[in-house]
Amino acid sequence: MGGALTRYRVIAWIVGVALVVLVLIGMPLKYGFDNPSVVAVVGVAHGWLYMLYLALTFDLSRRADWPLKRMLLVMLAGTVPFVSFYAERRVSHWVAAGNRPRTPEPVAG
Template identity: 75%
Template structure:
């Protein structure tokens, strides 16, 4: 399950960054300055990357045996700016909580 989590984490960050670029840069340029080049370039990329994100989230949810509601909530996290970053942290916590022997060890000082 570690590889599935890593794949999910990487694509969650990529989708989050691309979505923020689309919303923060592309949309104001398109609607405020009538320059759709960023939306025309990044929009289709985000669509493709979101499909990869859905596949990674589905794969991880099946391996972790999550309920349907949790799986759908994680999948929808890639549609709202900044939420994919929060979801990535929550998902990592859920996976490490379910498998405590695989959680990162902290050094007590």
Template identity: 85%
Template sequence: MGAALTRYRVIAWIVGVVLILLVVIGMPLKYGFDNPVVVETVGPAHGFLYMIYLVAAFDLSRRADWPLKRMLAVMLAGTVPFVSFYAERRVSSWVTAGRAGAVTERAVPASR
């Protein structure tokens, strides 16, 4: 599950940065200064990268056996600026805590 978490973390950061570029730089240029070049360039790139983000989030959620609500919340995090960074930290802590719990369960034999 470590590789799935790494893939998710990398794409979450990339999607977050590209979305911030689109919203903070591209949208004001397009609507304030009538210059759509950033939106025309970064917009399709964000759409493509977001699809990769969805696949990475789905893969990680299936490996971690998350409930549907958590999986959908993580997937939607890539649509709101700055939220993908918060979600990436939360997901990392969930997966790390889940791994620590699994290791503890294996290391401590059940008492009879």
């Protein structure tokens, strides 16, 4: 599952950065200065990268055996600026917690 987590973490950061660039730089340039060039490039790139983000999130969620609600919420995190960074940290903690060896319960004798 380590490879799936690494792939998810990388794409979450890439999608997050692309979305922040799109919203904080591209949109003001397009609507404030009539320059759609950043939106034309970064918008298309974000769309394709988001599809990859969905696929890698699905892969990780199936390997980690997440409930459907968790998977869908993590998938939606790539659509709101800065939320994918938060989701990436949460996912890393969830997966790390799921991989810890569990100490056996003491048996009453």
